[in-house]
Each structure stands twice: as structure tokens, then as C-alpha cells.
Amino acid sequence: MRLLGFEVTRPRNEKSLAPVNPNRGGWYRILESFSGAWQQNVEVKYDSVLSFHADFACRTLIASDIAKLRIKLMQQDSDGIWTETKNAAYSPVLRKPNHFQNRIQFMECWVLSKLQRGNAYILKQRDGRGVVVRLYVLDPLLVMPLVADDGSVFYQLNTDSLSGIPESSVVVPAREIIHDRFNCFFHPLVGLSPIFAGGLAAMQGLAIQNKSTKFFENGAQPGGVLTAPGAIGDDTAARLKSYWDENFTGKNAGKVAVVGDGLRYEAMTAKATDSQLIEQLKWSAEVVCSTYHVPPYKIGVGALPSYNNVQSLNVEYYSQCLQVLIEAIELCLDEGLGTGETLGTELDTDNLLRMDSVTQMEMLDKSKGIMAPNEQRRKLDLKPKAGGDSPMLQQQNFSLEALAKRDAGVDPFKTSPTGPSAAETQAANDNATASAAKDALLEIWKGLG
Template identity: 60%
Template sequence: MRFFGLTITREKAAPTASPVDTRGGWWGIVREAFTGAWQKSVEVRLDTVLTYSAVFRCVSLISSDIAKMRLRLVQQDADGIWTETSSPSFSPVLRKPNRFQNRIQFITSWVESKLVHGNTYVLKERDSRRVVVALSVLDPTRVKPLVAPDGEVFYQLSRDDLAGVSDLDAAVLVPASEIIHDRWNTLHHPLVGTSPIYACGLAAVQGIRIQTNSAHFFGNGSQPSGILVAPGPVSEENAKRLKAHWEQNFTGQNVGRVAVLGDGLRYEPMAVKASDAQLIEQLKWSAETVCSVFGVPAYKIGVGAPPAYTNIEALDAQYYAQCLQIHIESIELCLDEGLTLPAPYGTEFELDALLRMDTATQIRTYAEGVKGGLMKPDEGRAKLGLPPVTGGNAVYLQQQNYSLAALAKRDAQADPFNPAPAASPPELAPPDATEEVSRFATALRLKFAEAPAHA
């Protein structure tokens, strides 16, 4: 059958290709947090961990910050400078990757899949020219890499209707040339990435359980659980009856009702003090642990005190270097290789949308750049969203500034600071007498020619 311009055969598996080690990848259960955790029903499930606010915010923050940057097609000139360009073969797929996603949604799905599952699989769709015209992010739980004995890599795709992998009664084997595979933290196999949740899942579960216990506490009217104490022995039947009566009438929505106790019964609250539990400190620690694993500064998700806002650009540069840069560079490289861009072309995110200075710093920086001859006035105005002006497409410098070539020529003299006086012009020789007579005769003839004739 024909599938995205490829001839695909239906088969369950290639007999010569074997699946790779999947530890840490794809599956919805992150392995045991400690020995015996499974027997104690302590498992770190991916769908549960994503409900923790710190994990959710780290994933959404990183993906949205990368997706909001414009993806450009650039070309390198003879001077090694990358400038934006366009191409009918490559620009359309960068502007609209597929039929159901725009650029921002596509990049968001790419980064979210990589952060949550450790792997991003993008299926290419080609036209008759073998040019990539569409890119679709696949469900990572439906993709499995296979390696042949000769080292060739294939990907086994299960049904994915949205990506166009449909109407198939068996798995499809696709060569690696038709898949863009972005991965990180390849701890167990070069073809299998590992999500940061593998390292911070237990901290996330701890935070969820702290919040769950708090919700139960406040759901009980901010009253701790307790015990009914009798002065003497109580039969099991009476104990169950008293417990059921108390829970039905004096807990949950009924907290605050007046209870009448007889036969020497008394109620004693039983709970750990907040100071002993260190509730806030534990919540803060679990959130900071998640942030440290994802590489996100804690203040970015509202954990801890924010730093002084004296230099926002420096804070954003730190966030870019320690968290975003590896993902941005990886996406750019994967697209360059996946789209098979020729040598002068490349893809590049526009970092101005992320590393944006405040207005005062912008104006001061661009003014210094124009004054120092580093940029044209129109280039600085374009950075501020202003139109060009007459005479702005030129580099300006003050008159007293000299070029390096002129200074080098001056320093090459024997005494650069006492140059030799300029040579005087040669004296002109006195005119020849013959030339004088000739000029006089010519002037006289012209004079008589101008005089009026007499009758």
C-alpha cells in the first residue's frame, strides 16, 4: 500500500529486526521508587504525576516558551552570517507543519512528548518530488524502534488515525529516514530517551499525597481524626456501632454538631501537629526537586521568593542556558537533518521573543550600537517595530574616527608622530616668448572681429 508517498508492506514484525531495551521509555509506570514499592502499592504512575502542579507547570512552561519563538528558515552568506530567507520547498512546512496543527501547536506537542516520555517521534509526509510537505508528532506509546543485525534502524508504528497511520491490521515498519526522532537522557539505550519524571516522580507523588491529606483534613472541617475512649472493655459489635454512628453524624459536613457522650465515653483527637509534619517545607522541597530535575528556576513556577528584578535579561539568559538551549538546539538540528536541507540553509528559532529587554535597556543598547557603528539606524528601528527613515540605511561614525587601515598605514612610518613634511609642488617654467606672441595675435584678431564694420 501507498502511505505518505511510501510503499509500505503489512507485516507483524521483521524477523531480522529486534526491539531495543525500553527501560525508562514510553510506559505509563515509572519503575519502582524503592525496593518492594510495588508490593506495597507504591507506584509512580505517569498520569498521576502529571497532576502535580510543579510537574504540570514545568512541562507547560518549557513547551510554551519554546513554541512562542518564531521558527525561521535561514541561509548562510559568504561572510558566514545567517540571514532569514524563504524557499518554496522548505518554508511552507515550517509555517504549517500539518493539516490539524499550526506552528505553535506543533512545537508544543514536540516538546511535551519529549519532556513527558523522553522521546518525540515525527512522521514525514513527502510529495512526488520527495520533498517533505507535512510533519506529524506521533503518540510515543505507539512507536517502537527496531534495530537490524546490520545496524539499520526501523520504527514500528501502531495505528494512529490523527497522524494518518490508519486502516492497518498490523504494525507498520518505517525506515529511520522517514522518522524524526528527538530524544534526551539516553541512559539505557542510544535510541531510547528517559523523561525527567523518572528522577522526580517520587517527589511528585509525595507532594500529591501531602495535598491529598490536606484536602481530607479541610474536608473534615479542619478537624483531625480521633478515637472514642471508653472507661471499660467494649465489645466488637458495640465498637462498630459507635464508630458508624460517630462517622455518620459528626464528621464531614456534620462537623460542629453537638455530640452527647454517655457511659464515660470521651473523644480524643489524633493527628500529627503541623509543626511536626512541616507541611509547607515538605511541599516546597518536593516542588523544588521537580524544578531542579527539569532545569527550571523555582521562581518561574511560583516556588520560593523571586530574585531581585534588577536585570531581567540576565535572569532570562540563565533560564535559556540551563533549561531551554538543549531543547532548542536539538529541534533545530533535527529539522535540518529531517528536512534534508542543503548546505547554505538551516532552521533557527528567533530568540528575541524570549530574551527580550525592557524598553529603556532596548533603546540604550540600540543607540550605543548605532553610535559605535555596529548597526544602521534602520536596523535599530526595526528591532523596536518602527519603519525605516530616509538616510537610515547607512552606518554612521564621527569624523575624528579613523579606520584601522589608516592607523596601520600611519604606524608603518619611521616616525609616526612626526611625519615628514609634504613635498612642495614643482615650480612652473616661465612661458616661452613665441607662445606669448601667438597668444597676443590671437587676442588682437578676436578684438577686431568683434568691432563694428564702417561704411
């Protein structure tokens, strides 16, 4: 059977393929947010964690920042210098990965899958030449890694019509899948999402938000207990509770309540200021940021750093959060597309690490002698000018070769007292020139005579 341009055959002995189990030993490990959480019925709900504002902001920030980086195809020359190039076998699929996603949408889907599930599975589609012409990000819940007895890796794919997989339980070899995985704590083929570490903090933040919502829906009036001096029946207690809820909560909060027969209202819930909800909510958001290695100020949590240097802030964010994700994508694309040793992909980080205009101009000014004027103009999206293809220096700068020839002389700096000075040398040269001119005039005069 052919699938997406390559031949798919089922292994002769399917029992030799075993699904990857990160919980080795025959027992499935319960991954708890803390020791004893399962016994205490503390559940980290995946869908709820995804809706927590800090977790949502971290994932979408990382995915959008990486997706906006243009994918460049680079070629290494004989001097070991990498320059951007185009190639008919690789450039089209990098520019348009598949029929329903552009480059940004494809890369966002890749990064979100990796962050949310710890794994990103990209299926290749080949043409008749065996060249990869389409790339599809698969639903990680529909993919299972398999390992054969000899250590060969396969992937079991379930039905995914959008990606061109019509049949269920199709097994493909590892060479047809780009598997980008994250935090492989329990098995080298099974990645782990940062939600594993930040899920409990996200659940706490959601609980604080839900509590605050109910608090303010009740008119910021804390709940309490109606007490009577004597015993009352259940029917009377239910009637009093219903009467109180209907007339003195929600939109009726703040109305004057008249109670008799010795009834007394006692507030039981602590006030919002006593519970320090804002501080707790901020702490839970900062914990989530730490699991993604995102500086909290990037998602609006906490204050901005005191120093005003845009490039330094972006470099910090790049080095501690984005760099490992970006380089992993580049390496996965190189290996998945089979670009070889002298070709490779590179995500253009110039837009991410863009400097402010003043700093950029200072950098370009200091790069004289290293960068040609046209290379500097290209950084500013300006067209090249004639004569600007070579680096330039001021005239008083000498090459090392010229300085070496000067130093090879007997007295390169003219420090000897017996030697003629520069003025004397110039005068002697002038006299010699005048004498030669005089002799030439005499010869002409004699010829005329």
C-alpha cells in the first residue's frame, strides 16, 4: 500500500513491535503533581490548565515568536561561510509546507504541539523522486512510537483525513516522521510537556479566579450563617436560607435585612484582602512562567526590568527560552529533509533580536572595515550602491604587510642621529630634481644652437 508517496508495508511479525511505555516494569506510574495528590483527590485537569491565562500566554507567545522567524535555506562555501541560497528540492516545501497551512501556521502548530503534549510529529509526503514535497503536523494523540526487537523505531498512525491518512493503525518507519520531543524524562522517545510541572500552579490560579468571580457575583459580601437562639426545624431553616439568598445576595446585595426572633447573621468567609488573592494569583502565574522559562514581564506578570535596553531583554528571552526550541527545529528539518553537510535550514532571528534604531546605527557605524557599505545598507533594507561591495577604511590605516616592510629597514623610525631628517631628505630630492631639469634645458639649448 502506498501512503503519501511512499510504500507502507506491515511488518511480517507485528508482535515484534512493542509500544513505547515510559513506565517500565509492567506497572503504569501515576504522574502526580505532588506526592500523595492522587490519594487526596487533587486532580490536574489538562483542558483546565490550558485555559489558565499565564499558561495560555506562555505557549502562544513562544509559538508566535518562533513562527514569525523566516526559514532560510543556507549553503556552506569552501571557506566555511554560510550564505542564503535557493534549491528546487527544499525551498518550495520550506516556503509552503502543505496545502492548508502557510509557513507561520505550520510552525505555530509544530511548537504548540511540542509545548502542550511534549511531542511534535511531522509526517513527510514524497513525490516520485523521493523528495519531500509536503509536511503535516499530526495530532500527537493519534500517534504512538513503536520499537522493534532490533531497536528499529516505527510510528503507528491513526486516521487523519486532513493529513492524508485514510486508514487506521498504519505503521510507518521512523524515516518518514520528524519527531521533535521535549523533556524526555522517562523515555527517549516520549517527551513531557511543561504542564507536568506547572499544572498544579495553574489549577491553583484557576481556583483563585473562580473564587474571586463568585465573591464579586455575590456583591463582594461574604457568605455567613444565620443563627437562632433556640432549636428550629429543617423546614424553617430551609425557608430562612431561601429567603436570605433571594433577597440579600447577588444583585440584591447591600439591602437592609430585618431579622427577628433573636436571629443573627455571622460572616464566615474571609475578605479578599485577608486572603491575599492578588499575591497568590501572581505567584501561580510566575510558577507557570518558570516552567516555560519565559520572563514574567513578557506576559504582563510583574514589573518590567529597570534598564531600558530592548536588545538585552530580547537576548535574555532568546537564550533562556527560545534558543533550544529554535535549534531543535533547525536540526529536525535538516535531518528530516536530508539536506546533507553543506546545506541546512536556519530560522532568521534578526526580527526577534532587532535593536532600537539608535543602537542599530551605532553598531553599523562601528562595523566599518568589517562590513561593506552595501552589507550595511542591506541591514536597513536599502538598495546597494556602486562601489559599495568592499569594506572600507580610512587612509591612515596601513596593512600588516606594509608595516612589516617598514619595520624590516635598518632604521624604520629614523631615530639615528647621523641619518638625514625627513626635511633634509625632501630638500635633497628637490635639488636633485632641479639639477636634472637644468641639465635637460642645457641639452635642448645646445641642440638649438
